[in-house]
Amino acid sequence: MRIIGTGSAMPSFSVTNDMLAEFLDTNDEWIATRTGIRARRVRTTETLTDLAVAASKGALESSKVNPDDIDFVICSNVGNNYVTPNLGSIIQAHLGLHAPSFDLNAACTGFMYALSVADSFIKAGTAHKILIVAAEEPAHFNDWSKRDTTILFGDGAGAVVVSDESDDLLSLCLGTVPNRDVIVYKRRLENLPYEKEGVDETEPLKMNGREVFRMAVESSQKDLHKVMDMASVTPDQIDYFILHQANARILNSIREHLGQPEEKVPQNIQNYGNVSSASIPVLLDEVSRSGKLQEGQLLAFSAFGAGFTSGAAVLRWHKINY
Ligand code: ACO
Numbered sequence: 001m002r003i004i005g006t007g008s009a010m011p012s013f014s015v016t017n018d019m020l021a022e023f024l025d026t027n028d029e030w031i032a033t034r035t036g037i038r039a040r041r042v043r044t045t046e047t048l049t050d051l052a053v054a055a056s057k058g059a060l061e062s063s064k065v066n067p068d069d070i071d072f073v074i075c076s077n078v079g080n081n082y083v084t085p086n087l088g089s090i091i092q093a094h095l096g097l098h099a100p101s102f103d104l105n106a107a108c109t110g111f112m113y114a115l116s117v118a119d120s121f122i123k124a125g126t127a128h129k130i131l132i133v134a135a136e137e138p139a140h141f142n143d144w145s146k147r148d149t150t151i152l153f154g155d156g157a158g159a160v161v162v163s164d165e166s167d168d169l170l171s172l173c174l175g176t177v178p179n180r181d182v183i184v185y186k187r188r189l190e191n192l193p194y195e196k197e198g199v200d201e202t203e204p205l206k207m208n209g210r211e212v213f214r215m216a217v218e219s220s221q222k223d224l225h226k227v228m229d230m231a232s233v234t235p236d237q238i239d240y241f242i243l244h245q246a247n248a249r250i251l252n253s254i255r256e257h258l259g260q261p262e263e264k265v266p267q268n269i270q271n272y273g274n275v276s277s278a279s280i281p282v283l284l285d286e287v288s289r290s291g292k293l294q295e296g297q298l299l300a301f302s303a304f305g306a307g308f309t310s311g312a313a314v315l316r317w318h319k320i321n322y
Contacts, residue, residue, distance in 0.1 A: 001115075001118060001119045001122050001123075001162050001163070001164065001166075001167065001168065001169045002162060002163050002164075002165050002166040002167075002168045002318050003160050003161070003162055003168070003284075003315070003317075003318065003320075004062075004063040004064075004065070004161050004162065004163050004165070004318065004320065005058075005059040005060060005061070005062040005063025005064070005065065005160060005161035005320060006058065006059055006062060006158075006159070006160050006161075006281065006284055006285040006288050006289070006320060007054070007055045007056060007057060007058020007059035007060070007061070007062065007158070007159045007160075007285055008055050008058060008156070008157065008158040008159070008278075008281065008282040008285040008286065009050075009051040009052075009054035009055040009058070009156065009157050010041045010051070010154075010155075010156045010157075010272060010275075010282070011041040011042055011043040011044065011045075011046055011051065011154075011155050011156065012041075012045065012046070013041065013042055013043070013044045013045070014039045014040070014041055014271075015039060015040055015041075015042055015154075016028075016038065016039045017031045017032065017037070017038060017039065017151070020147075020150065020151060023144075024145075024147040024150060024151075025147060026147045026151060031151045034247075034249065035151065035152060035247045035248060035249070035269070036247065036248020036249065036251070036267065036269050036270055037151065037152065037247075037248070037269055037270060037273045037274075038270045038271065039270070039271055039272075039273075040139065040152075040153065040154030040272060040273030041154045041155060041156060041271075041272055041273075042139040042140075042154060042155050043137060043139075043140075043155045048080050048087070048135050048136075048137050048155070048157070049087070049090050049091060049094060049135075051135060051155070051156060051157035052075070052087065052091045052133050052135035052157045052159075053091055053094045053095060054157070055133060055135070055157035055158055055159040055278075055281075055282075055285075056091060056095055056131055056133050056157075056159045057095070058159065058285065059131065059133075059159035059160050059161045059285075060095070060131065060161060062161075062320050062321075062322050063129075063161035063163075063320075065129055065161055065163070067095060067096065067097055068097075068098070069128070069129050070097050070099045070129050070130065070131050070161070071099050071100075071127045071128055071129055071130070072099050072100055072101070072118070072121060072126075072127040072130040072131070073088045073091065073092045073097060073099050073100070073101035073102075073130070073131045073133070074088065074101070074102065074104060074114045074117055074118060074130060074131070074132045074133075075087045075088030075091060075101065075102070075103045075104070075114075075132075075133050075134075075135060076103070076104050076105070076106070076110030076111050076113070076114045076132070076133070076134040076135075076136075076277040076278075077103050077104075077105060077110070077134070077135055077136060077277075078105055078107055078108075078110065078136060078138065078141075078185075078276055078277065078306075079105070079137075079141065079185070079187070080135075080137060086101065086102055086103040087103050087135060088101035088102050088103050088133070089101050089102075091133060091135070092131075097131070099131070104117065106174075106277070106305065106307065106309045106311075107183070107276065107277070107305030107306035107307055107309050108244055108246065108274070108276045108277050108279070108303055108304060108305025108306070108309075109174070109244075109277065109303040109304060109305045109307070109309040109310055109311045110134060110276070110277030110303075110305070111132070111134045111158070111277045111278070111279075111280045111281055111301075111303060112172070112174060112280070112301060112302075112303050112310075112311030112312065112313060113174060113309075113311060114132045114134065114277075115132065115162075115169070115172065115301075115313060116172055116174055116311070118130045118132055118162050119162075119169055119172065122162070122163075122164045127164075128163060128164045129161060129162070129163045129164070130161070130162050130163075131159065131160075131161055132159060132160050132161075132162065132281070133157060133158075133159040133281075134157065134158050134159070134276075134277040134278040134280075134281050135156075135157040135278060136155065136156065136157070136275050136276035136277055136278045137155040138153040138154070138155070138205070138274065138275070138276045139153045139154055139155050139273075140155070141153070141185045141204065141205040142204060142205055143204035143205070146204070148207065148209060149204075149205050149206075149207055151273075152246075152247075152273055152274050153205075153273055153274050153275075153276070154272045154273035154274065154275050155275060156272060156275040156278045156279075156282055157278050157282070158275075158278045158279070158280070158281025158282035158283075158284070158285055159281055159285075160281055160284070166318065168315050168316040168317070168318060169313060169314075169315045170227075170230070170231035170233075170298075170313075170314045170315055170316060171226075171227040171228075171230035171231040171313060171314045172227065172311070172312070172313040172314075173223055173226050173227055173230070173311060173312055173313075174309075174310070174311040175219065175223065175309070175310050175311065176307050176308065176309045176310075177215070177219070177307075177308045177310075178308075179211075179215065179307070179308040180307075181208065182207070182208050182211050182212055182215065182306065182308055183205070183206070183207045183208075183212060183305070183306035183308075184203070184205070184206050184207075184306070185203070185204065185205040185206070186201070186202060186203040187202050188201055188202040212246075213247065213249070213250060215304065215308050216246060216247075216250045216304045217250055217253045217254060217257075219304045219308070219310035220243065220244075220250070220254050220302045220303075220304055220310065220312070221254055221257050221258075223302055223304075223310050223311065223312035224241070224254070224258065224300055224302050224312050226312065227300065227312045227313055227314045228300065228314060230314070231298075231314040233298060233314060235258040235259060235260055236259075236260075237298060238260075238264070238298050238299070238300045238314070239264065239293075239294075239297035239298050239299065239317075240264055240265075240266065240287065240292070240293070240297065240299050240300075241254075241255070241258070241260065241264055241265045241299075241300045241302070242266070242280055242283055242284050242287065242299055242300070242301050243265060243280075243301070243302050243303070244279050244280060244302065244303035244304060244305070245267060245268060245269035245272065245273075245274060245275070245279040245283060246269075246274045246279075246304070247269070247274070248267060248269055248270070251265060251267055251269070254302070266283060266286075266287050266292075267283075268282070268283050268286060276305065277303070277305070279303075280301055280303055284299075288320055288322075289322055293317050293319060293320075294317070294319060295317070295318065295319040296316060296317065297316070297317045298314060298315075298316060298317070299314070299315055299316075299317050300312065300313070300314050301313045301314075301315070
């Protein structure tokens with residue numbers, strides 16, 4: 001599997017820490033010190049579909065693939081206001097594609113799961129060119145009167161096109177450690193006449209921040225060592241670590257554990273907050289479009305999220321001309 005195109009799209013509206021401090025008992029200094037976040041983008045005028053379609057167009061255009069040649073669409077999405085149809089189907093209709101499409105939910109790790117599924121389809125000969133789009137709106141899961149989660153999340157979409165023209169994915173691992181309570185967002189379904197009223201209530205996002213922090217650092221370090229061992233490379237041989245942007249302190253802990261300089265672990269969390277499974281493809285698109293990534297360089301990805309899910313990969317980069 002080779003990544004041959006990337007794209008991303010962020011909402012136009014930016015909510016700064018100072019704007020949050022106008023209605024929450026918090027401040028820029030607290031948020032920036034604890035999380036590295038200065039602002040987050042939240043969709044107000046755009047729909048999630050608009051963002052997903054724009055990110056997909058960027059990935060398709062940069063891949064130079066004829067959209068008719070896309071033979072699968074995999075959409076990573078934790079939730080949106082359509083329970084059905086799936087977001088992948090909605091996106092592919094907007095793009096005028098005629099490929100089978102489905103959604104996959106592995107929380108913030110969803111992009112890693114999508115890469116794994118895409119690689120399996122390609123290795124099995126089921127597909128030759130696949131559009132993976134990660135579209136997320138976790139800012140819309142928050143109870144905006146609660147400071148602990150509202151400060152963290154933003155909306156956005158990132159996409160890649162992968163093809164069977166080369167096997168650049170050197171290693172990949174996925175994992176899930178049972179811990180249902182660490183991050184939970186419950187939606188209400190319709191009550192049956194046989195059920196007691198109010199059995200299934202919607203509960204805004206709840207998170208045990210300290211436990212997430214601990215599990216994130218532990219799982220990411222473990223996964224990265226595993227995929228580097230599988231690919232027979234050391235941290236020093238990796239050119240860039242493209243990591244899930246959940247918290248700058250988590251990123252710095254992982255970087256220090258690996259003994260790597262700041263420039264090898266790019267961050268955009270300061271501008272966007274945590275955009276769940278979209279964070280890796282969005283960062284990858286930005287770093288790639290900046291011209292930093294050269295042919296043959298080694299990239300490591302690592303993500304973690306509710307479940308508690310995690311996943312990592314090492315791949316050889318093929319330079320994309322935008
Ligand atoms: N502003 C000001 N004070 C705050 C805020 C806020 N936004 N939030 C909490 N506090 C207060 C608390 O009430 C507490 O006050 P107290 O000591 O009087 O009780 C104090 O700050 C410390 O609170 P903690 O929750 O212990 O703060 P901590 O240092 O753990 O930081 C944080 C909280 C930022 C959420 C941190 O735990 C964290 O980043 N965890 C990881 C969260 C994360 O990455 N989530 C992503 C979820 S999805 C995914 O991507 C996996």
